[in-house]
Amino acid sequence: MNEFDECPTEGALGLLTLLIKTGRLAESRLDEALASENLTFVKWRTLEALVKANSPVCLGELAKSINCVKSNVTQLADKLQAEGIVKRVADPNDRRSILIELTGQGSRVHQAGLKAMETTTRKLFSSSTEPDRIALRDLLGKLDGR
Amino acid sequence: MNEFDECPTEGALGLLTLLIKTGRLAESRLDEALASENLTFVKWRTLEALVKANSPVCLGELAKSINCVKSNVTQLADKLQAEGIVKRVADPNDRRSILIELTGQGSRVHQAGLKAMETTTRKLFSSSTEPDRIALRDLLGKLDGR
DNA sequence: TCGAATTCGTTCATGTTTGAATAATACAAA
């Protein structure tokens, strides 16, 4: 008999709350770090997806990459395009589809963003050892299934 | 020499990304579970703060409890009040302050919300053992300092 | 006691995220 047996959801829900809170905190710290580049973490993740793909990506794919709905990516793309770090190009294979392509400026901003997050990342993990990080990754991995 | 030594920010940033992603996932699952009660996780946490305090709480305190700015709580309180699950009462000790009080309906909704989240919570942790949850709580606790 | 600084809640403008509805295109089956 222990805390979890007595009150299984209470402790687990508290943990979930801590997880959500910590995630939000981490994101806001990264947002702060990226503000100097006029980026947010979501914007940066979009650029990261394009860099990793190493070729233009359609909006639907991008939505999957950054875990959000398509309408969100449309707005995101509007902004990134207005800032000149991304541009829309036609998809030669499907006229419904629109591909997003990183501009040269986009590549530079992506790199600068990565650099800007370094200090914050180190600071956030300053009380954690490497085994801690490995364990955390493992434990988080057990949570994301439907 | 290992992955983290070679590329300290890369692995750590990936972990941070996983953390943020998992936190968002958890919140959206809880939101889904609470939708039947016309609640969201943020709304529920507000009710939870009131229940725990066991007495009316001013808006500023509430903002601290749920980690957001005051203006957000104002809007939140407007909605909760319109739904009849909280009400604003004057603070006898400070005429600037406005206290938020849970209604009887509010207590019922809070309870129903807790119940609604049980299944989701169990499902999210279905691949985790109790030691896993304890370890996770510990590891997350190492991250939230400024 | 008087005045300055602080704290309280609210309003407003702005930005993010979602989901429903829509038009255009693609595709599969008859």
Added chain:
DNA sequence: TTTGTATTATTCAAACATGAACGAATTCGA
């Protein structure tokens, strides 16, 4: 081909969140 079903990106309304500016009330120091 034609018909019906999928999928594409977009628009729109709504919920959520932030920060600046504001009026009202409190508090602290001279």
